[in-house]
Amino acid sequence: MTIKVLIVDDQMMVREGFSVLLGAQPDIEVVGEAVDGREAVAQVRALRPDVVLMDIRMPGMNGIEATREIVAADGSSKVLVLTTFDLDEYVYQALRAGASGFLLKDASARQLADGVRVVASGEALLAPSVTRRLINEFARVLPAQRASSPTGEVEELTDRETEVLVLIAGGLSNQEIAERLVVAESTIKTHVSRVLVKLGLRDRTQAAVYAYETRLVTPS
Numbered sequence: 001m002t003i004k005v006l007i008v009d010d011q012m013m014v015r016e017g018f019s020v021l022l023g024a025q026p027d028i029e030v031v032g033e034a035v036d037g038r039e040a041v042a043q044v045r046a047l048r049p050d051v052v053l054m055d056i057r058m059p060g061m062n063g064i065e066a067t068r069e070i071v072a073a074d075g076s077s078k079v080l081v082l083t084t085f086d087l088d089e090y091v092y093q094a095l096r097a098g099a100s101g102f103l104l105k106d107a108s109a110r111q112l113a114d115g116v117r118v119v120a121s122g123e124a125l126l127a128p129s130v131t132r133r134l135i136n137e138f139a140r141v142l143p144a145q146r147a148s149s150p151t152g153e154v155e156e157l158t159d160r161e162t163e164v165l166v167l168i169a170g171g172l173s174n175q176e177i178a179e180r181l182v183v184a185e186s187t188i189k190t191h192v193s194r195v196l197v198k199l200g201l202r203d204r205t206q207a208a209v210y211a212y213e214t215r216l217v218t219p220s
Contacts, residue, residue, distance in 0.1 A: 003117065004048070005053060008063070018053060036059060036066075037060065037069075040070070041061070041070060056090045068097040068098065071099075098203075098205075099205065101118070122203070161191050166211060166216065168208055169216070171208075192207075
């Protein structure tokens with residue numbers, strides 16, 4: 001199944017470079033490009049990409065605002081944020097707004113393609129060590145209101161669901177969580193779905209951010 005990608009960046013060379021790298025992959029198709037957030041929102045409506053590679057700092061509507069609109073309007077398109085600096089307040093805000101993960105702009109062709117595949121599959125692209133530092137850096141200094149707008153509380157989760165949420169925040173995949181807890185992967189998928197529903201969260205990335213912001217998980 002071909003993964004449709006939209007590339008959003010205000011620099012032509014960046015767009016063209018990523019387009020060439022991804023276009024060389026047999027299972028990835030670049031269906032469009034956009035120069036700013038407003039055009040990205042319009043392109044998502046028109047093209048229905050599976051993954052949006054989103055720059056953050058752009059004139060006009062930036063990547064955070066565009067991510068928020070795309071997530072609110074179209075639940076099927078996943079946003080993968082592009083950044084030059086991993087410990088970035090804007091990256092953190094984009095994750096809160098609903099981005100499924102982030103990649104550095106100097107990522108290799110393989111890392112870029114693998115990142116697109118991971119996000120398209122519904123997994124979060126969060127390197128545990130970077131994510132812990134990123135969220136710990138900004139969760140304490142930014143306003144407590146969460147863009148993810150959770151409608152439930154941690155207390156509503158069962159002990160096993162809480163355990164699964166902690167492991168999600170640690171960056172583990174469903175398979176890795178299943179191996180850790182010695183249960184079937186299908187059972188973990190059920191637990192993850194229930195966690196998201198009970199907390200009113202969109203995906204695993206927002207679940208990870210929620211776990212850190214509520215101090216259910218603290219960086220080691």
